[in-house]
Amino acid sequence: MFSQLKRLGADSLLYAFMNVGTKLIAFILFPLYAYYIGDTAKIGILQLVDTNVSMLTFLVIFGTDSALAYYYFEYKDKETREKYVRSVMTFRLSVVFLLVIAFLIGGDWLSSLLLGSSGYTDLFYIALGTLCLDTIVTLVLTILRYEFQTKKVVFTTVAKMLLIAIVSVLFLMFIWDSLDGILVARLISVGIIVLVLIKPVKIYLRPLFEWGILKKILVYAAPLVPASLAFWVIANANNYFLKAYGTLSDVGLYGTAIKFATFITLLTSGIQLAWRPFSMSLKDKDSSPKLFATLYAAFLLVGSLGVLLLATAMPWIILVMPEEFRIAFQYVAPIAIATFLNFYYMIVSTGIFYTKQTKHISIAFGIAAVISVILNFIFVPVFSIWGTVISYIVAYCVALFLVFRKSQKLYYVPFSGFKMAWTIFWLIAATVSIVYIQVKDLNNWSIAGVWIGFIVLILLVRMDKYFVKRK
Template structure:
């Protein structure tokens, strides 16, 4: 038992290191990319990444969760290999079909995506990267199942480092365009596949067990709607921005979202530890009180973090090309949305205790539809701010639905009114900070936004509320 707990702790630390490492590499490369690419070029790169993200979703099609179930459902090693080969064949077949579509309609698709038919070759490179990444991802998944944690961490970080180094090399010495970044990517993933050639030869077989693949797809298909909803919420903004504005606005938005996701450096560790931690407290008498404290505490820390981000962003953005400076004003609100994407897991203990996870799918399915409608309405009126607003509102609706459903299944003694008022106050403070930064007012006025937020926290008397509930419980 102790050995298993020790392994869990060690593996969690290694994966946390991997997550932080990859995000830091991406963050370090951001000022390099923006120094060579103008916002329109960076927007085109970001748009291409969104297309690839969509294709990755189609390629995986829920088979990751299905494979995790069936791989551990059998002790037969040969059957496990057959499961992996079947999934690999399915995914590569989808990639092959996509490649044929790209080859036939390359110029038309390039004109549709980039408003420039001559960039069709970038789609070819992207599909090549996707094919190689598909092989790498499944091999690393199997290594993770077999608890070769160090290898998974090593190859994941190696891939990111190679992409960073080679992309910079091509930008600096060959071509200072998005072509250079794509060349860096295709060479990097090729090197990693070569280094993983032994397991690649083992699993890359264009053959599959029809019965096993049917089992996998039967398990995977119901998971697709939830994954699709998440994809829509995250990516629809960029698609509509490009259609209603231009690739320049996409580039500005992509820059802001890259900074906003840095908040996951703080939340990823908690996110990885939360599920086993919360499940271990499911049947303990005082757990609702503890969860209440954590709900309030995590929300308080998150909102303070968002205000801090809003305050320091103008200084941080000085490391980027001046063409991207305006992106700073969107980062704090996008960080708040990123925080909500983490916080919904915290406040949904009742849903996971009762195994009613379909509620999550309903919530984000509804949010995805709302997100699309809001993007169509708001982006033509407010450009990037419209996109940011659509992103925020859709998440607020989803998290509100999840909170009330979870409370019905497992009541945690917290006030939704206090939590929502605290969060909305932090958003108002952020908007006040951005307004001050954008106007001719002195930056010292930002202190008043902070003071207003602190006053609201003090007036809410969260500590008094919790103490009263604890006394009542005793």
């Protein structure tokens, strides 16, 4: 067990370093975007473009990431593994090609539908070019991660973000100070990374249409597609409700809060990248359930403390933004709760992926997406941005507990669902309390009281004892 934990710890630490580096670059870059663009409405347009590209990314991946993770570790010989990777690459690039055709035919109409103006069609063309190149880079880095070439993955990922930052700043300062300039800078930067990875790229870019392999991949992956669409609805449809019931400035402020809420991924993303190969490699070990129970509890506690720390520090962190953006600070920590739950569901869904019952993730997130849409209809017209935040948190809470419940039935881990719910409930209460104190400009010592209250409540249910017997 110790050697497995050592590997997880070492890989997670490197991935955490990678994430800290990339997030710091992004956090420096976003205020620069805000200063050069100088308009919350234009930042709202950029947010909507990124929202749509994220949805298209789900379609391109089509659940094949989870399928590839399973079959890559299922087979040991290099030739078979390579066939699976090439099949996935061929499938993904074929989907990108179909999307490009769709936008070439109906780009103006789609731009008007999604952004309210046909004048932004070029933004989608540039973004699709970046999506194509990023599809190649992402799959190559995924295989390097499966091969535990962690240092190479970390270096390449940080280099990509650094390139995007440098090229973006150069474009904004000297060449093209507009949204087009930002997107072209991304395109050029990702293209350079493709050239850096040219050796594995040449191997995996060779098309392979082998129906037997593709069928196995899609049978595993297809049940996850509704889940991917549900993810997109929960995380991104909020932008369209804000645009419909509010303004593009509301979308820009919400997008600002989303960017800063990803601070929580400084804690989680390293683990997230290391978790899949780590957990899949332990599939047949008798000691795994007890190990997983310990990790479930540890991740929940560390993540909760991270959210509260972000809530406490946010009024000072937001000062890096121009004045008109700073009001967004109050939404950041509540959104970070949903961001953390999006990570945490992957940790507690081990049984679903072990047994290939991935349709249950689609069911859980499908239910959560419906709830999210209903809550947006109810709350956004009344509470604006707070309405989207409420729907976001509730949807992920529902999805998490549905996934956890099913995973426990398929592969039991001695971990208390009640204590998990208790911790998340008081995390939400503590976060909202801290934000309320800050917005109302109350005594800062009240925030210390919230911290103490949260810690006492967690100790009350003995979070250090998570092992329970199966009934």
